[in-house]
Amino acid sequence: MTTTTIAPAVISGTQPSPLRIGPAKAVRHGLALAGRGIVKIGKSPAQLIDVILTPIVFLLMFVYLFGGAIAGGDVAGYLQTITPGIMVMTVFQASIGIGVSLNADASTGVFDRFRSMPIARSAPLVGAVLADLVRYVVCLAVLLTLATVMGYRVQTNPAAALAAIALLIAFGMSFSWISVYVGMLMKTPGSVQGLMTVLVIPLTFASNVFVPSQTMPGWLRVWSDINPVSLMSDALRGLLNGGEVAGPLFGSLVWMAGVVVVFFPLAMRAYRRNAA
Amino acid sequence: MSYAIQAEGLVKRYGNMVALDGVDLEVPVGKVIGVLGPNGAGKTTTVRILATLMRPDGGRATVGGYDVMKDPVRVRGLIGLTGQYASVDESLSGRENLVLLGRLLDMSKRNAKARAVELLERFELVDAADRPISTFSGGMRRRLDLAASLVGRPQVLYLDEPTTGLDPHARNEVWEVVRRLVADGTTVLLTTQYLEEADQLADRITVFDHGRVVAEGKPGELKRRVGGQTLQVRPTLASDLDEVGRILAELTGAAPARDLNTGLLTVPVADPMLVSALVRRLDGAGVAVDELGLRLPSLDEVFLALTGRPAEESKRNTQQNPIAERNVA
CATH class of the missing domain: 3.30.70.100 (Alpha-Beta Plaits)
Structure with missing residues (x-):
């Protein structure tokens, strides 16, 4: 280190307008911290146990245990219907883990260091959300491999399948901001886990993932039809099995945008308070 | 004289508890100021405010001439923080930590790697660079913390109890590092519970007690003020x-x-x-x-005369209840 000169403001006494971090820099900081998250997953792959086991358990359980009863014997057809739905459900469940890990992480000293650096305030949170890409990819790879072994086949084309996967990952990242918010709000990782589990059940089970909403009583059907998990499942069935895409896709995108618009600022505010 | 840090009337409350009750602080460029006091005196709260981690309820502070509340990003560009709170990521290696911080400070990949190597060499951590941090000794951990806070070549460095919990050998190592930094022109604000540490390193000492500054001066002046x-x-x-x-x-x-x-x-x-x-x-x-x-009288005697309590007693309380300041400050 050479001779240090302190900022010119000391000498001149002038105050320039406050420095802000531009969006391009914020993205770069977020990506650098996403890299940190991915390296961490690589060092302790045990963190992936939930995204490996959940798709296996759900697929086996629903196809072989309940499938016969629900689908009236047409297990092969039921597999074709619920695979896209289970993709949505498991990615959705994978997306809530983030609040728990961030809650633990944000109380460690390293977050104080990030806060004391000239980087975007959002970067540690954005980085964590982006690093979850690895979890989604692992989750979907396990699920699609097992489903294929069990007899599932994509009916459309590879481009549509890739679009489905990209859309689903974006869906997971959007909805993970709810979990980030709860993670910043709660005192302990345990309470984050508890609250998120309670929130997730009506979203995942009260949907058309396992049964058609036509079989539900009217009030539940109303919810199931506007449930983002249902909409996303329909969009994925369209993209993977063929059928209508535009309507459910539009509904899903509205949900994703809405959740980010509401929960990103809330999470940021909670994160700032958390610091003080 | 130009000041690296100026704080006026800082107040911070936690509910009914007053953590800071009007603290004034001035640190000239290139000097080391020692903030001395028992746990709960408000040392860490002051550092957190000056590091833009926390907003004061009253008063104002500038670092390098920039207001910590109005222009926190510029302040963050000038400072380095190390100590009890700002640490490193335990799940990454030392090298990975330093490279990440360099990347966050907008260095190119190559520059970030080069800077990491430079710091690892300087802090004698080259052999341990790729080992898990959990295998580090206390002294190595603290040296890595220091290295991490220096990636961006800060002009103002906050050392929050940098040697708490270290053995005398490791403490001497940290002191040596601080002396070299100061020789290079870095301004340092050092908080400590160890009178000897402040005496060894600081140009001036500010004594905190119950959220107030109870004494300020050169180590020698303070000693003389207390007694012959x-x-x-x-x-x-x-x-x-x-x-x-x-x-x-x-x-x-x-x-x-x-x-x-x-x-x-x-x-x-x-x-x-x-x-x-x-x-x-x-x-x-x-x-x-x-x-x-x-x-001259020892700083222990100084502390007793200024606060009415021996410093040894405060130190003992600290060890019995290390969580106290964490919750308070």
């Missing part, structure tokens, strides 16, 4: 103790205290010139001495 100097003499032969005691009493007009175990005679003096007179008298009497000197 003492003259200490240790005759080579125990049989000379009486003779030396008589001479001391004659010169100072007070009976010296005698420590029979160490053979040390101690007497308060008002006039430091007495030392030369004493040497002549001892010479004349043919008495050989092993030790003869003027001593």
Whole structure:
């Protein structure tokens, strides 16, 4: 280190307008911290146990245990219907883990260091959300491999399948901001886990993932039809099995945008308070 | 004189608890200021405010001329933070931590790697660079923390209790690093519970107690403010103790205290010139001495006089309840 000169403001006494971090820099900081998250997953792959086991358990359980009863014997057809739905459900469940890990992480000293650096305030949170890409990819790879072994086949084309996967990952990242918010709000990782589990059940089970909403009583059907998990499942069935895409896709995108618009600022505010 | 840090009337409350009750602080560029005080005195709260991690409820502060509340990003560009809170990521290696911080500070991948190597070499961590941090000793951990706070070449460095919990050897290592940084022109704000540490490193010391500044000055000034100097003499032969005691009493007009175990005679003096007179008298009497000197009161005595509590007691309380300041500050 050479001779240090302190900022010119000391000498001149002038105050320039406050420095802000531009969006391009914020993205770069977020990506650098996403890299940190991915390296961490690589060092302790045990963190992936939930995204490996959940798709296996759900697929086996629903196809072989309940499938016969629900689908009236047409297990092969039921597999074709619920695979896209289970993709949505498991990615959705994978997306809530983030609040728990961030809650633990944000109380460690390293977050104080990030806060004391000239980087975007959002970067540690954005980085964590982006690093979850690895979890989604692992989750979907396990699920699609097992489903294929069990007899599932994509009916459309590879481009549509890739679009489905990209859309689903974006869906997971959007909805993970709810979990980030709860993670910043709660005192302990345990309470984050508890609250998120309670929130997730009506979203995942009260949907058309396992049964058609036509079989539900009217009030539940109303919810199931506007449930983002249902909409996303329909969009994925369209993209993977063929059928209508535009309507459910539009509904899903509205949900994703809405959740980010509401929960990103809330999470940021909670994160700032958390610091003080 | 230009100041790296200026704070005026900082107030911070947690509910009914007042953590900071109007703290003023000034640190000239390139100097080391030691903030000394027991746990709960408000040292860490002050650092957190100056590091833009926390907003004060009252008062204002500038770092490098930039307001910590109005222009926090510029302040963050000037500072480095190390200590109890700002640490490193345990699940990454030392090298990965340093490279990540470099990347966050907008260095290219190549520059970030080069900077990491430079710091690892400087802090003698090259061999451990790729090992898990959990295998590090306390001293290595602290050196890595310091390295991490220096990636961006900060002009103002906050060291929040940098040697708490370190053994004397590791403490000396950290002190050496701090001295080198200061020699390079870095301004340092150091909080500590160790009087010796502040005395060793700081140009000026600010003493905190219960969220207030209770004393401020150069280490020597503080010592003088608290009490006079003492003259200490240790005759080579125990049989000379009486003779030396008589001479001391004659010169100072007070009976010296005698420590029979160490053979040390101690007497308060008002006039430091007495030392030369004493040497002549001892010479004349043919008495050989092993030790003869003027001593300023220790900072422990300073602390007792300024706060009404001995520093040792506060230190002991700290060790019994290490969580206390974390919740409070």
